[in-house]
Amino acid sequence: MSERPPVTLTIDGKSVTAAAGTNVLEAAKLVGIRVPNFCYHADLSWEGSCRMCLVGIEGRPKLVPSCCEEVREGMVVHFGRPDAEEARRRQLEFLLVNHPLDCPICDQAGECKLQDYYMEHGGYDSRMPRGLKVHKRKVVDLGDRIMLDKERCVLCSRCVRFCREVSGSHALQFFTRGVTTEIGTENNQPITGDDYIGNVVDICPVGALTSKDFRFKQRVWFLKSAESVCTQCATGCNVRVDHKDGTIYRYVPRRNEAVNKSWMCDYGRDSYALLHEARVTMPRLRLDGGAWHDADWDEALTVVTVRLAEAKAADPASIAVIASARQSNETNWVAARFAREVLGTPHLDYRVDGSQAKTAEMQDKLLRRRDPHPNNAGCAALGLAPAAGMGDVEAILAACEAGKVKVLYVLGLELWTGRSDTDRVARALAKVPCVVVHAAHALPAVDGVAHVILADAEVHEQEGTFVNAQGRVQRFERVMPPAAMARPAAAVLADVAGRLDASLPAGDGSALFAALAAAHPSFAGLTWAGLGRFGAPLPQATPQTVGS
Amino acid sequence: MSDTTTSVVYTPIPRPRTRIPLRPEALAPVAPPPPKAGQTPPGAPSSERPSYFHTAYGLVVTMKNFIRSALSRKADPTVQYPEERRQYSPRFRGIHQLTKRTDGTLKCVACFMCSTACPAECITIEAGEHPNNKYEKYPVRFDIDMLRCVMCGLCVDACPEEAIIMTQDYEMSATSREQTVYPIALLADRPQLATTPPGYRPRYEPGETLVR
Numbered sequence: 196m197s198e199r200p201p202v203t204l205t206i207d208g209k210s211v212t213a214a215a216g217t218n219v220l221e222a223a224k225l226v227g228i229r230v231p232n233f234c235y236h237a238d239l240s241w242e243g244s245c246r247m248c249l250v251g252i253e254g255r256p257k258l259v260p261s262c263c264e265e266v267r268e269g270m271v272v273h274f275g276r277p278d279a280e281e282a283r284r285r286q287l288e289f290l291l292v293n294h295p296l297d298c299p300i301c302d303q304a305g306e307c308k309l310q311d312y313y314m315e316h317g318g319y320d321s322r323m324p325r326g327l328k329v330h331k332r333k334v335v336d337l338g339d340r341i342m343l344d345k346e347r348c349v350l351c352s353r354c355v356r357f358c359r360e361v362s363g364s365h366a367l368q369f370f371t372r373g374v375t376t377e378i379g380t381e382n383n384q385p386i387t388g389d390d391y392i393g394n395v396v397d398i399c400p401v402g403a404l405t406s407k408d409f410r411f412k413q414r415v416w417f418l419k420s421a422e423s424v425c426t427q428c429a430t431g432c433n434v435r436v437d438h439k440d441g442t443i444y445r446y447v448p449r450r451n452e453a454v455n456k457s458w459m460c461d462y463g464r465d466s467y468a469l470l471h472e473a474r475v476t477m478p479r480l481r482l483d484g485g486a487w488h489d490a491d492w493d494e495a496l497t498v499v500t501v502r503l504a505e506a507k508a509a510d511p512a513s514i515a516v517i518a519s520a521r522q523s524n525e526t527n528w529v530a531a532r533f534a535r536e537v538l539g540t541p542h543l544d545y546r547v548d549g550s551q552a553k554t555a556e557m558q559d560k561l562l563r564r565r566d567p568h569p570n571n572a573g574c575a576a577l578g579l580a581p582a583a584g585m586g587d588v589e590a591i592l593a594a595c596e597a598g599k600v601k602v603l604y605v606l607g608l609e610l611w612t613g614r615s616d617t618d619r620v621a622r623a624l625a626k627v628p629c630v631v632v633h634a635a636h637a638l639p640a641v642d643g644v645a646h647v648i649l650a651d652a653e654v655h656e657q658e659g660t661f662v663n664a665q666g667r668v669q670r671f672e673r674v675m676p677p678a679a680m681a682r683p684a685a686a687v688l689a690d691v692a693g694r695l696d697a698s699l700p701a702g703d704g705s706a707l708f709a710a711l712a713a714a715h716p717s718f719a720g721l722t723w724a725g726l727g728r729f730g731a732p733l734p735q736a737t738p739q740t741v742g743s
Numbered sequence: 744m745s746d747t748t749t750s751v752v753y754t755p756i757p758r759p760r761t762r763i764p765l766r767p768e769a770l771a772p773v774a775p776p777p778p779k780a781g782q783t784p785p786g787a788p789s790s791e792r793p794s795y796f797h798t799a800y801g802l803v804v805t806m807k808n809f810i811r812s813a814l815s816r817k818a819d820p821t822v823q824y825p826e827e828r829r830q831y832s833p834r835f836r837g838i839h840q841l842t843k844r845t846d847g848t849l850k851c852v853a854c855f856m857c858s859t860a861c862p863a864e865c866i867t868i869e870a871g872e873h874p875n876n877k878y879e880k881y882p883v884r885f886d887i888d889m890l891r892c893v894m895c896g897l898c899v900d901a902c903p904e905e906a907i908i909m910t911q912d913y914e915m916s917a918t919s920r921e922q923t924v925y926p927i928a929l930l931a932d933r934p935q936l937a938t939t940p941p942g943y944r945p946r947y948e949p950g951e952t953l954v955r
Contacts, residue, residue, distance in 0.1 A: 334876050414859070
């Protein structure tokens with residue numbers, strides 16, 4: 196399709212040039228006309244079942260659905276023609292004939308296309324007597340994720356097409372005919388074995404399919420949104436984070452044609468809950484075998500600084516720094532400079548759990564990858580991996596076990612959560628006199644070996660960038676301020692460097708990214724604004740990171 | 744006598760039509776304007792003789808009301824609270840009430856319309872799955888913070904189910920802040936509801952029964 200030349204058409208008197216193969220509805224978007232539609236979805240096949248996008252086209256005797264009409268050269272389209280407007284209004288009235296109008300208890304209210312289009316294109320008085328509506332089953336439990344209300348459905352078939360074309364589960368189907376047509380599963384059985392079924396809630400334009408996880412938690416008009424990236428695998432699906440009063444309520448996938456289309460997996464969708472779990476909200480100290488106690492930042496960083504200064508004066512190689520594939524490029528870059536320039540140690544690595552080798556491997560056929568971390572590719576691009584046999588994680592652990600490491604400075608918890616040989620880690624770290632950990636979540640295994648735990652900001656509490664498996668640099672926004680006294684690791688590292696009479700770049704994610712792009716060849720030429728909402732590929736994507 | 748002392752007609756001070764924005768300089772103390780030529784400066788002793796007639800007239804009015812209310816209970820404006828209670832309008836906006844369906848369940852479907860409309864943000868709702876599938880959604884928690892509430896009645900206007908109305912109950916004294924947050928138990932089932940008539944409920948239609 197793409198080799199055909201673009202075509203020029205006229206929509207409501209405005210001239211548009213659109214790529215051949217697109218439909219009139221998408222072409223209208225280019226001139227700012229939002230054609231109402233229920234069944235059309237950019238990442239699904241064209242169906243034309245809802246008839247909400249009817250437009251007049253010169254030379255055609257009847258109104259045609261613009262979502263199923265491919266653009267042609269010289270086409271003259273009338274969106275705002277009175278007969279087209281009237282047809283859309285009457286079609287909306289038909290769709291609402293049997294709608295239960297239970298907006299007060301419907302989770303979709305506030306982001307419902309029926310509501311929006313009624314205000315925009317409807318505005319008529321209902322002619323349907325109350326008792327004559329056709330009733331269907333409500334509150335149909337379709338497994339762990341989905342609640343179905345058959346009455347609210349407008350039969351747009353988006354969910355049916357999603358199950359057929361994208362997830363391949365064929366879980367949702369149409370049943371019966373005529374006015375009693377309804378969406379459902381075979382015998383109303385719960386849906387199992389579809390790891391992407393959560394997406395049907397997002398694509399449902401009305402309240403027929405709602406999320407059981409989000410059910411009745413909040414009304415959507417109270418929620419504030421920020422744009423972020425899912426951190427549960429190396430794909431880096433673009434998400435919108437919906438939150439209120441310091442609590443995240445849901446992830447909704449953001450459309451990014453280059454990465455995740457409009458989808459995300461259910462595992463990633465649920466991961467918002469992990470962000471709030473067992474947070475470390477204050478720096479904690481355990482001095483000379485004593486008990487843990489909460490500290491303020493000044494006390495904690497004084498301890499860290501003194502231990503680092505002592506070890507550095509004795510032998511810089513007795514310090515080891517472990518970066519993290521769950522931290523942003525900016526944090527890892529600051530950590531690398533902290534290790535190499537401030538401390539002067541050769542022991543720096545991020546490959547804690549071997550996940551970096553699996554970055555390109557897909558776990559399923561759609562989005563999810565075997566690498567559970569969002570930024571292994573970024574760490575590789577930053578050059579955090581030392582040459583083989585030179586101070587990698589295994590060498591660091593061996594040195595710890597031999598008692599050669601005096602201070603171990605760890606970002607993140609993957610050393611404890613990602614490895615199968617937990618005994619060996621515990622044994623090796625027990626020999627280290629000072630283990631400093633930047634941790635956002637409490638973990639008993641860490642409490643057993645660490646001496647200083649620095650409360651780290653979670654990904655939603657700072658801004659920065661990740662590099663996904665395709666080598667695409669993607670921004671994530673700061674959704675909310677850090678919990679209690681937690682601080683982003685990059686800021687803490689700069690603070691410690693300052694106490695060691697050195698200097699590291701400090702600032703928020705955008706400032707650090709500008710410094711990173713100016714200093715590091717892998718990121719040369721990229722700008723924070725240039726990354727935009729959808730990211731940009733690394734100037735030269737390293738071959739090992741490019742996915743299948 | 745000059746004009747100012749003979750005038751007994753109360754003339755209201757004309758209010759400015761436009762709203763005057765509050766500026767920092769407006770808050771600063773303003774020096775009194777200098778007295779005009781031929782006028783007594785404010786605060787200076789008056790050179791005029793006092794009028795005893797008006798004092799006596801005022802005393803007559805006072806004595807007339809005193810004697811009238813002493814002779815007749817009907818003319819006495821004092822309400823002997825708490826033995827006696829003032830009758831308020833049926834549209835009085837007193838403490839809220841959560842109404843019930845005929846089967847005794849709360850009418851409220853936890854749609855959050857009232858808390859969305861509330862200008863004082865005093866309504867806290869948590870929604871839950873109703874054990875009866877027919878009703879689907881109901882409030883697990885419904886609190887009104889009476890200290891924040893401004894008794895405007897917008898929640899009643901916003902309610903699509905007539906689930907929240909106001910009553911003529913106005914006694915909400917409490918000995919702690921916690922007691923001023925009314926949960927469902929107080930909003931729907933407080934004993935005062937048996938004795939106080941309903942207040943503001945704009946959706947009421949004559950003949951309608953109110954389940955309380």
